Amino acid sequence: MKGLVTKSTGSWYAVTVDDKSYECRIKGKFRTKDIKTTNPIAVGDWVDIELEPEQQTAVIVTLYDRKNYMIRKSVNLSKQAQIIAANIDQAYLVVTLASPPTSLGFIDRFLVTAEAYGIPASILFNKLDLFSQEGLEILADYRSIYEDLGYPCFEISALKGINIGDIEASLMQKITLISGHSGVGKSTLINRIIPEASLRTGKISDWSDRGKHTTTFAEMLPLSQGGYIIDTPGIQEFGVIDIEQQELGHFFPEMRALMHQCRFNNCRHINEPGCAVLAALAEGGIEPSRYDSYLSIYHGNDSRA
Ligand SMILES: Nc1nc2c(ncn2[C@@H]2O[C@H](COP(=O)(O)OP(=O)(O)OP(=O)(O)O)[C@@H](O)[C@H]2O)c(=O)[nH]1
Numbered sequence: 001m002k003g004l005v006t007k008s009t010g011s012w013y014a015v016t017v018d019d020k021s022y023e024c025r026i027k028g029k030f031r032t033k034d035i036k037t038t039n040p041i042a043v044g045d046w047v048d049i050e051l052e053p054e055q056q057t058a059v060i061v062t063l064y065d066r067k068n069y070m071i072r073k074s075v076n077l078s079k080q081a082q083i084i085a086a087n088i089d090q091a092y093l094v095v096t097l098a099s100p101p102t103s104l105g106f107i108d109r110f111l112v113t114a115e116a117y118g119i120p121a122s123i124l125f126n127k128l129d130l131f132s133q134e135g136l137e138i139l140a141d142y143r144s145i146y147e148d149l150g151y152p153c154f155e156i157s158a159l160k161g162i163n164i165g166d167i168e169a170s171l172m173q174k175i176t177l178i179s180g181h182s183g184v185g186k187s188t189l190i191n192r193i194i195p196e197a198s199l200r201t202g203k204i205s206d207w208s209d210r211g212k213h214t215t216t217f218a219e220m221l222p223l224s225q226g227g228y229i230i231d232t233p234g235i236q237e238f239g240v241i242d243i244e245q246q247e248l249g250h251f252f253p254e255m256r257a258l259m260h261q262c263r264f265n266n267c268r269h270i271n272e273p274g275c276a277v278l279a280a281l282a283e284g285g286i287e288p289s290r291y292d293s294y295l296s297i298y299h300g301n302d303s304r305a
């Protein structure tokens with residue numbers, strides 16, 4: 001029977017076939033290109049399952065080819081990768097400028113991975129209700145960096161219900177991944193959009209609570225207007241994986257637009273003479289924070305919260 005993986009705990013998977021959900025485990029090996037993954041099957045995957053005799057459970061026996069996926073380097077296991085979700089139409093990164101802050105490096109790593117797999121990405125700036133005047137100015141700066149690159153940005157308060165209608169409209173009939181650090185408000189947002197979901201939301205009250213994950217597994221939730229949201233556990237760190245140094249510039253839209261003007265066609269945009277990217281950086285046509293992220297990813301560094 002062919003079904004859709006709608007929930008994953010890492011060892012068990014819920015697979016939906018014609019509105020019926022089966023608790024499944026994996027049989028055999030499933031490989032993603034040459035990458036070692038901590039989870040061979042991810043939410044959003046299409047699979048074949050076989051019922052186990054005289055039991056309520058089933059086993060996943062086939063994994064169908066994926067249209068795309070979001071992947072990151074696993075924390076502490078730098079050789080291994082985690083597939084966050086597969087077969088998605090768009091990826092929404094929920095960020096906050098405070099409690100907890102999301103770094104530009106983290107945002108850029110997420111966007112580069114989305115570009116590499118052809119997934120349209122948007123940024124949701126949450127907790128708008130907490131912003132001071134100064135905070136709003138920083139928000140406007142961040143927003144303009146990413147909007148100028150073509151990434152849609154939303155300013156919202158999941159808690160107070162501000163600007164949620166715009167997001168709801170953009171989710172219709174689509175499979176949308178919702179990702180971000182722990183505590184940025186993903187569950188609060190999803191609860192507002194799908195009240196029946198009643199996901200647990202956590203209070204991050206002090207330092208010792210930081211990193212406490214209230215969402216522990218990825219889950220695909222149907223929307224009443226059609227489409228799905230994929231809720232994922234909070235991510236501390238986003239390590240880019242499976243991108244060659246030489247192709248990295250292609251996944252920065254502002255660099256992609258200029259690189260054919262570089263003198264050398266194998267330009268790394270680091271110190272080459274006649275580099276159009278470095279010229280644009282010097283003239284303010286490329287954001288220094290974006291170029292910093294390029295260098296940092298190029299040199300294989302991960303982002304930490
Ligand atoms: N002030 C304010 N607080 C918010 C907002 N959205 C969420 N919060 C609070 O932030 C805390 C974390 O929210 P969650 O929705 O649990 O965050 P999460 O991203 O789902 O976290 P994980 O499940 O750990 O990944 C809770 O105390 C929420 O009430 C918002 O728009 N404004």
Ligand SMILES: [Zn+2]
Binds near residue numbers: 262268272276277
């Ligand atoms: Zn160059």
